[in-house]
Amino acid sequence: AVTGRWVVVLSVSKLCMAFVALVLALAYAATGIWHQSKSAFCLSSYVFCWTLLLSLICESIAGLAFFRIYANAVECVGDTLVFSRVVHRWWTVLTAGTLGVGIGLGTAGATFVFDDPLDDFYPVLFLPFCYLGAAICQFIAGLAILSVDSYARAFFSSSEASKRTIEMQSRRGRA
Numbered sequence: 001a002v003t004g005r006w007v008v009v010l011s012v013s014k015l016c017m018a019f020v021a022l023v024l025a026l027a028y029a030a031t032g033i034w035h036q037s038k039s040a041f042c043l044s045s046y047v048f049c050w051t052l053l054l055s056l057i058c059e060s061i062a063g064l065a066f067f068r069i070y071a072n073a074v075e076c077v078g079d080t081l082v083f084s085r086v087v088h089r090w091w092t093v094l095t096a097g098t099l100g101v102g103i104g105l106g107t108a109g110a111t112f113v114f115d116d117p118l119d120d121f122y123p124v125l126f127l128p129f130c131y132l133g134a135a136i137c138q139f140i141a142g143l144a145i146l147s148v149d150s151y152a153r154a155f156f157s158s159s160e161a162s163k164r165t166i167e168m169q170s171r172r173g174r175a
Helices: 006-033 038-077 081-089 088-114 122-156 161-175
Strands: none
Touching: 006 038, 038 088, 081 088, 081 122, 088 122, 088 161
16 A cells, blocks of 8 residues: 555666666667668667666666655555654655656766757767666665665564554554
8 A cells, every 4th residue: 555556666766777778778689789880880879879868767766766655655654754763764865766757867868968059069978877877876775775785684573563653653643
């Protein structure tokens, strides 16, 4: 009830992200095999731009799913501090890190899609910064997942968890 359909949304967004990465890998492999062809290079560049833009959408949907899981937990329990009591600030870090990955990859794609060929800006030079930002955010999100798991396991193995569960159920019954 707390996670509802948002866990499915999160899973689908991550599966789509994996598919997008696979398409990009295949496009680069095809370019490596047929590197003599300018059309293969152009097609790979086109696929590259679209995979980055789709990555923005997938990661943003994942961030939205994390936020909705939090909102549902607050609504179910009736306590806005439910997550901070169990996992401290790590849930916010996880959500922000996931959104940051999408923004970094989406920005990389947007610099190519909306590049003006007549200006002095070269998107390829900006790409490492976008990837670096996305990588840092992904690293932060990964650390946050490990921390959330650690805090949640510690909480639910404690005697406080039983007391809190009874307290939460009694609040739901009164609502």
